[in-house]
Structures are given as C-alpha cells and as structure tokens.
Amino acid sequence: MNKSLLGSLINNVPKYMTPAAPVQKWSMSSIYGGIKFSQRQIDAALQPPPVTAITEPDCEMELTAVPKKRVSYTRNRKRNSAKKHENIHHHTVCPKCQSLKLRHHLCINCIRKI
Structure with missing residues (x-):
C-alpha cells in the first residue's frame, strides 16, 4: 500500500508536542523596560480625554457636502442631456438647386x- 508523503509526515508527528524552550510570560514591566506603574497611573492613562464643546466663533467649521466618488463621464452625460443644445430644425430646400x-x-x- 502506497502512502502519500503528506500523510506520512502528519502521522509521524506526535499529537501534543511540548516546546523545547520554556515559554516566557510577558508582563507590562518587561515591555516598558522594568518600569512599574501604579494602578492609579494605569487608570488615568486608560481614561478618555474630556470632551470639550466648540462654542467659540473662531473655532467653528462649516461642513459641506463632499462626493464619495468621482462621477463617471457617461453618468455626467446622462444627467446633463437636458442641458444640451437643441438640434437645428429650420432647414428648407433651395428653390434653385434643390x-x-x-x-x-x-x-x-x-x-x-457664382
């Protein structure tokens, strides 16, 4: 019976392998170079900044509508088709040369x- 290469590789590996080196646990002190923070400092850092309302007239911004995407050439032509010039309808036949x-x-x- 022929076994595939992938099947032989999967079957030869034990299900639960233990790592060769011990796993290092990360802590906040090891990340920040040994600096230890108090709980009060951590809580203060995690608090969102206070929300201030903009009431001064100098700081007001005027919001305007902005398109999400550029209007394509064909859509623009469809929308503006009513604005185009009308065709010339006042043709007549010349009495001399027809x-x-x-x-x-x-x-x-x-x-x-002439």
Missing part, C-alpha cells in the same frame, strides 16, 4: 457656383 439650406440664409452651393 439642396438643403438654413432658413433665412443663402444657399452655399449656389454661392459656390
């Missing part, structure tokens, strides 16, 4: 022929 021209304007084709 080409399209703008109403109340001279025909470009007729001007070129």
Whole structure:
C-alpha cells in the first residue's frame, strides 16, 4: 500500500508536542523596560480625554457636502442631456438647386457656383 508523503509526515508527528524552550510570560514591566506603574497611573492613562464643546466663533467649521466618488463621464452625460443644445430644425430646400439650406440664409452651393 502506497502512502502519500503528506500523510506520512502528519502521522509521524506526535499529537501534543511540548516546546523545547520554556515559554516566557510577558508582563507590562518587561515591555516598558522594568518600569512599574501604579494602578492609579494605569487608570488615568486608560481614561478618555474630556470632551470639550466648540462654542467659540473662531473655532467653528462649516461642513459641506463632499462626493464619495468621482462621477463617471457617461453618468455626467446622462444627467446633463437636458442641458444640451437643441438640434437645428429650420432647414428648407433651395428653390434653385434643390439642396438643403438654413432658413433665412443663402444657399452655399449656389454661392459656390457664382
């Protein structure tokens, strides 16, 4: 019967291994270089700072709306589609050359022929 390499490695290791070196327990005094703090100092350090209300007019900040993300080009075009210029609808047919021209304007084709 062939055993896989991984199975043989897992089966050869005992379930509960003890570390070779003793585990060092960390304490606050060992972290801070042997400095010992009293309980009162620890409690004072853990207290949140006092909350002060900003009531002076010099310190007031005006909050304004800020977008979370930049508006994409297509979304901007969709939103502003009503603002675009209307298409030109005042085309007429030139009576001489039968080409399209703008109403109340001279025909470009007729001007070129002259």
